Amino acid sequence: MKKAMICLCALYICLSMAACSPFFPRRYPVDVDYDVDYSDTIKLYSDQDWIYEDYEYYYRKFDNIDYNVRVPFINIDSYDAEVANREIIRLVDKKIEEVNGTDGWYDEVGAYFEFNYTTYISNNIAAVIIKTGIEATDIMLPDYYTYTFNINTGYILSYSDACEMAGFSSVSLERTIEEIVTETLKKEIHEAYGADSPYLEYVEETMSNYHQAVKTGEIGFVIDEYRTTLKVIFTWSIPFHAGYKNEIIDIWY
Numbered sequence: 001m002k003k004a005m006i007c008l009c010a011l012y013i014c015l016s017m018a019a020c021s022p023f024f025p026r027r028y029p030v031d032v033d034y035d036v037d038y039s040d041t042i043k044l045y046s047d048q049d050w051i052y053e054d055y056e057y058y059y060r061k062f063d064n065i066d067y068n069v070r071v072p073f074i075n076i077d078s079y080d081a082e083v084a085n086r087e088i089i090r091l092v093d094k095k096i097e098e099v100n101g102t103d104g105w106y107d108e109v110g111a112y113f114e115f116n117y118t119t120y121i122s123n124n125i126a127a128v129i130i131k132t133g134i135e136a137t138d139i140m141l142p143d144y145y146t147y148t149f150n151i152n153t154g155y156i157l158s159y160s161d162a163c164e165m166a167g168f169s170s171v172s173l174e175r176t177i178e179e180i181v182t183e184t185l186k187k188e189i190h191e192a193y194g195a196d197s198p199y200l201e202y203v204e205e206t207m208s209n210y211h212q213a214v215k216t217g218e219i220g221f222v223i224d225e226y227r228t229t230l231k232v233i234f235t236w237s238i239p240f241h242a243g244y245k246n247e248i249i250d251i252w253y
Helices: 002-020 079-100 105-109 159-165 170-193 200-216
Strands: 051-060 066-074 112-122 125-135 143-150 220-223 229-237 244-252
Touching (some): 066 079, 066 125, 079 112, 079 143, 112 220, 125 220
Antiparallel strands (some): 220 229, 229 244
16 A cells, blocks of 8 residues: 555656646647637736737937837736746847847947737637847848737647647648748758759758757747638758748648
8 A cells, every 4th residue: 555655656746747847748728619709808908909019128229229129918817828928028138138238249230139029819819929139231030939829718829739720730740841841941052052952951950950849849839810820930950141040831721
């Protein structure tokens, strides 16, 4: 009996650790009717949209003119939304500190700092893509951060939830993504370096990045406002610029 109790305790500890681990995929219910009009009952502020611009942050460019930084606020009364809003504010503060902590380097090169967002709101889904980056030349390599919410429940959706809603299995979705990555990299590399230039190693590295992002929960994704496209974001390996880019893939379903 004592041995059985020890085993049960050990099992409970393992499951608790797994549930708290960032590598443990969070699953939320998706068995809701997505054709029913949503109500305002879960909004924090009923007179505002599900995601809106709450207030403005500022930074100084090289010519000492103030520019706006658009910060989204997720207007959902839930724990997940509260956590997401705190993360967004920390992200803004971090990015502005990076700009202001460079001893004028950005001023000297005339760099342009961007912090912007795009929302996708449909029946029972509210999603946002945050785009941030610094443009010091003619090329900006942006970072993306995404949040997709079920506004019936207030829960943030996991990547597996979004794939399930879009009707993809993990195998079929991976196959589709690999086809897009292969064709895109083949075209870009051949246009840049010639038709005989190798590209498969970059496809392999990019798909490895995809698998790692899915595993760690760092994969970016949203469902668009028409609920016809799953947008997936992860890091691609490329032979030019900085050696990588964060790319958005539109997958129709």
